[in-house]
Amino acid sequence: MQVLPGKSYPLGATVHPEGVNFSLYARNATAVELLLFDAQDHHRPKQVISLSPKYNKTFYYWHCFIQGIEHGQVYAYRVYGPYNPETGMRFDGQKVLLDPYALAVVNDTWDREKARHAGDNCATALKGIAVDPYRYDWEDDAPPNHTFERTIIYELHVGGFTKDPSSGLPEAMRGTYRGLIEKIPYLQSLGITAVELLPIQQFDLDDAPPGRLNYWGYSPISFFAPHNGYAVGQNPLGALDEFRDMVKALHKAGIEVILDVVFNHTAEGDENGPTFSLKGLGNRTYYMLSDDKKQYKNFSGTGNTINGNHSVVRRMIRHCLRYWAGVMRVDGFRFDLASVLSRDSDGRPMANPPLLWEIESDPVLASSKLIAEAWDVELYQVGNFVGDRWAEWNGKFRDRVRSFVKGDGGYAEPMVQCLSASPDLFRTYERNPNRSINFATCHDGFTLNDMVSYNQKHNLANGEGNRDGHNDNRSWNCGEEGPSDNLEINALRLQQIKNCFAILLLAQGTPMILMGDEVRRSQHGNNNAYCQDNPTSWFDWTQVEKEADLLRFVREMISINMTSPYFQESHFLNSHHTTVRWHGTMPGEPDWGEDSRSLAFSLHNPAYEEEIYVVLNAFWEALDFEFPPPSSPQSKGWFRLVDTGLPSPEDISSAPPDQPLSTSIYNVAPRSVLVLQSKGAFTPISMGQEMSYDRLVGDGISN
The missing domain is CATH 2.60.40.10 (Immunoglobulins)
Known part of the structure; x- marks a missing residue:
C-alpha cells in the first residue's frame, strides 16, 4: 500500500x-x-x-x-x-x-x-x-418517465409496508427492499404509477424518545447511502444492491421511484446533540448558527438547520441528487421542509435562492420529478415556491377537502379551487396544473380511516404526554370516538372515506394516496407515529380481504382517473379547450354561500367523446339535483359511474351501465358523491355558465 x-x-x-x-x-x-x-x-x-x-x-x-x-x-x-x-x-x-x-x-x-x-x-x-457504484448490472432497465398528468403517487414506508407478519413473507424479508419487490403486483393492481418512499437515506434509529425508535427516518446520517436496515442482511454493500434491485423491479412494472429527501437538518441535533460528521468537519459551513454562534437556528423543528445556500453545501446537495438520479436511477425527489432551502445563511428567505434554481436547471435532473413540501417551522410558501418545474404538496387542498367532507360551512367556494388544481395558488396559465400534488392524508397526521374515526389525536404511546402532533386535524368521528360496533356509524365512515377518494381522484392535479388508506389502515388515533415501529404503523395485509369493498372502489376510481381524458389535462380548466361549468341544485346556479355544503360541476371538451357531471353533497340531508342535458345532440343521455350513497357494488363502475338515467333530476344521498358520464359526438357548448380563469382567482374565490 x-x-x-x-x-x-x-x-x-x-x-x-x-x-x-x-x-x-x-x-x-x-x-x-x-x-x-x-x-x-x-x-x-x-x-x-x-x-x-x-x-x-x-x-x-x-x-x-x-x-x-x-x-x-x-x-x-x-x-x-x-x-x-x-x-x-x-x-x-x-x-x-x-x-x-x-x-x-x-x-x-x-x-x-x-x-x-x-x-x-x-x-x-x-x-x-469506499464503493464502486458502477459494479451493478442494470440489465435493460429503463425509467417509465410518466408525465405528472399520468401519475398516481402512493406514499409508503419501505419497512412498514411489509414488516407485519400478515405480509406472508419470510421473516428475513419483511420490512426490506426485497419485501417491497414481492408486493409490486399489489401496487400494479391498484393502479399506482409512482411510489414516494419515506426516507431511505441512512438515518439514525436512535434519534427518538427513550425506548422508542425513529421509524419514519427523518433523521439523516448520510445523504448518499441507502439505509442498511431495509436490507435483508442489513449489510451496507448488500443494501446498495437490494435498493437497486427494487428500483429495477419497480421500473419493470411501470412504477417510478420518488425519494423523500431530508436536506433541511441532520441527526446531529442542537448544541447538546452528537458529533459524528458535519459538526466536526465544518460546523459554521454546514449549519445555520445563532447570532452568538453557540446555538443552532431551528427552522426544521429538530434542533438544527442545514445551511443549504452556502456554496459548499449547495454543491453537496446537487452532487447527492445527481448521484441518486444518475447512478441509482431514481425518478424524482420530494424535498422535506423545502422552504428551509430558500433561506440564506442567516435564515432569511430569499426571492431567488441559488440552490433551488440550480436544482431546477441541472441537466442531470432535467427528467426528475421535483416535489416541494413548501413550508418549514415558520415559512409557508405553498403556491409561491420558486421556479417553473417544482410541484408542491398542496396542504390547502388537504385542509379544504377535510373541512368540506366533514360538513363545515363556508367550504363550497374553496372547493372550486381544489377541484380546479388550485389556480388561486398556482396562478399563471403557463404552469401545469399537475404541479399541485393533491392529498387528503400523508404520513404526517391521521390516516384516512382515523380522520373519520377520531375527533382528537391519541398520541400517548409516543411518550410526550400527547403534546406532540397537530391539533388542527379537521377530523370527525361520525358520532363515536375510535372503533365502534354501531353499524350506522361504520357505514357512514366507509362512505366518508369513499367520498374523500372520489374527490381526490376527480380533482385536477396529481393525486397522492397514503399507504394503506385504501384498506382503512388505522394508527388508533395517533397522528404523529414517527416513533412507532410496530403494528401501529405497519400495513396489516389481512385488511386487503376485510376491506375488499373499499379496495375495489379505490381501484375503480383510479381507473376512472387514468382513462378519462378530463383528468389528464396539462392546462388549467377554461385556459385551453376543456371548460368547466359550475352548478347548484339547478344547472348553472351554483350556491357558494356560507351555508352551502354542496356543489356540482360539468366538464366538457368538444375533442373528447365523453362529458362528465359531478355532484358533491356534504350536507347531512339528501338533495335533488337537476342536471343539464348532455352537450352532444347525439348523446343517449347521462349514465351513472359513481354514487357513494349506494351500497356496494352499485356505488361505482369505471364502465357506465347500458341504460341511461330516465330523468333529469337525481336525489343525491346525504354525504355522498355522484358522477355521471355522457358519450357522443360533441359540439361546442354555450359559454354562458363557464367560469373563466379570472373568475376563479378573483371575486372572493381565492381565499
Whole structure:
C-alpha cells in the first residue's frame, strides 16, 4: 500500500483500478487523519494516515490517493482544530467522523450517546465504505418517465409496508427492499404509477424518545447511502444492491421511484446533540448558527438547520441528487421542509435562492420529478415556491377537502379551487396544473380511516404526554370516538372515506394516496407515529380481504382517473379547450354561500367523446339535483359511474351501465358523491355558465 498526494476532486472515496482517492472538505481544520479498517466489524483502525497540510491539502480540501486498496474498504476520519463554540467551531479530534460523501455506512456498533459526550468513540462510531457504484448490472432497465398528468403517487414506508407478519413473507424479508419487490403486483393492481418512499437515506434509529425508535427516518446520517436496515442482511454493500434491485423491479412494472429527501437538518441535533460528521468537519459551513454562534437556528423543528445556500453545501446537495438520479436511477425527489432551502445563511428567505434554481436547471435532473413540501417551522410558501418545474404538496387542498367532507360551512367556494388544481395558488396559465400534488392524508397526521374515526389525536404511546402532533386535524368521528360496533356509524365512515377518494381522484392535479388508506389502515388515533415501529404503523395485509369493498372502489376510481381524458389535462380548466361549468341544485346556479355544503360541476371538451357531471353533497340531508342535458345532440343521455350513497357494488363502475338515467333530476344521498358520464359526438357548448380563469382567482374565490 502506497500513499500518494491524491486530488481534491471528486469528494468522498472514489474507487480506481489502482486504488482509492479520498477527498474531504474541512475548512479551519489544523490536522486530518484517515482511518482504515480491515473489516466492517473491526473497532480499531488497522492504519492511521496523517494527511500533510503541505502535500495532502488544496485550499480547504484534504486528500490522498492510496494504492492497493479497493471497493469495500472501510474508512473514517479524525479531524483536529479549535473547539470554540463562541465562534461556531466544534472540532473534536477524539471523535471519529463519517465522510458526508460516503456511499455506504457501517453502523453496527453506532452509539449516539457516546458521540454526544467527551472521549474517544472509535469503537462505536459510524464509518464509511469506499464503493464502486458502477459494479451493478442494470440489465435493460429503463425509467417509465410518466408525465405528472399520468401519475398516481402512493406514499409508503419501505419497512412498514411489509414488516407485519400478515405480509406472508419470510421473516428475513419483511420490512426490506426485497419485501417491497414481492408486493409490486399489489401496487400494479391498484393502479399506482409512482411510489414516494419515506426516507431511505441512512438515518439514525436512535434519534427518538427513550425506548422508542425513529421509524419514519427523518433523521439523516448520510445523504448518499441507502439505509442498511431495509436490507435483508442489513449489510451496507448488500443494501446498495437490494435498493437497486427494487428500483429495477419497480421500473419493470411501470412504477417510478420518488425519494423523500431530508436536506433541511441532520441527526446531529442542537448544541447538546452528537458529533459524528458535519459538526466536526465544518460546523459554521454546514449549519445555520445563532447570532452568538453557540446555538443552532431551528427552522426544521429538530434542533438544527442545514445551511443549504452556502456554496459548499449547495454543491453537496446537487452532487447527492445527481448521484441518486444518475447512478441509482431514481425518478424524482420530494424535498422535506423545502422552504428551509430558500433561506440564506442567516435564515432569511430569499426571492431567488441559488440552490433551488440550480436544482431546477441541472441537466442531470432535467427528467426528475421535483416535489416541494413548501413550508418549514415558520415559512409557508405553498403556491409561491420558486421556479417553473417544482410541484408542491398542496396542504390547502388537504385542509379544504377535510373541512368540506366533514360538513363545515363556508367550504363550497374553496372547493372550486381544489377541484380546479388550485389556480388561486398556482396562478399563471403557463404552469401545469399537475404541479399541485393533491392529498387528503400523508404520513404526517391521521390516516384516512382515523380522520373519520377520531375527533382528537391519541398520541400517548409516543411518550410526550400527547403534546406532540397537530391539533388542527379537521377530523370527525361520525358520532363515536375510535372503533365502534354501531353499524350506522361504520357505514357512514366507509362512505366518508369513499367520498374523500372520489374527490381526490376527480380533482385536477396529481393525486397522492397514503399507504394503506385504501384498506382503512388505522394508527388508533395517533397522528404523529414517527416513533412507532410496530403494528401501529405497519400495513396489516389481512385488511386487503376485510376491506375488499373499499379496495375495489379505490381501484375503480383510479381507473376512472387514468382513462378519462378530463383528468389528464396539462392546462388549467377554461385556459385551453376543456371548460368547466359550475352548478347548484339547478344547472348553472351554483350556491357558494356560507351555508352551502354542496356543489356540482360539468366538464366538457368538444375533442373528447365523453362529458362528465359531478355532484358533491356534504350536507347531512339528501338533495335533488337537476342536471343539464348532455352537450352532444347525439348523446343517449347521462349514465351513472359513481354514487357513494349506494351500497356496494352499485356505488361505482369505471364502465357506465347500458341504460341511461330516465330523468333529469337525481336525489343525491346525504354525504355522498355522484358522477355521471355522457358519450357522443360533441359540439361546442354555450359559454354562458363557464367560469373563466379570472373568475376563479378573483371575486372572493381565492381565499
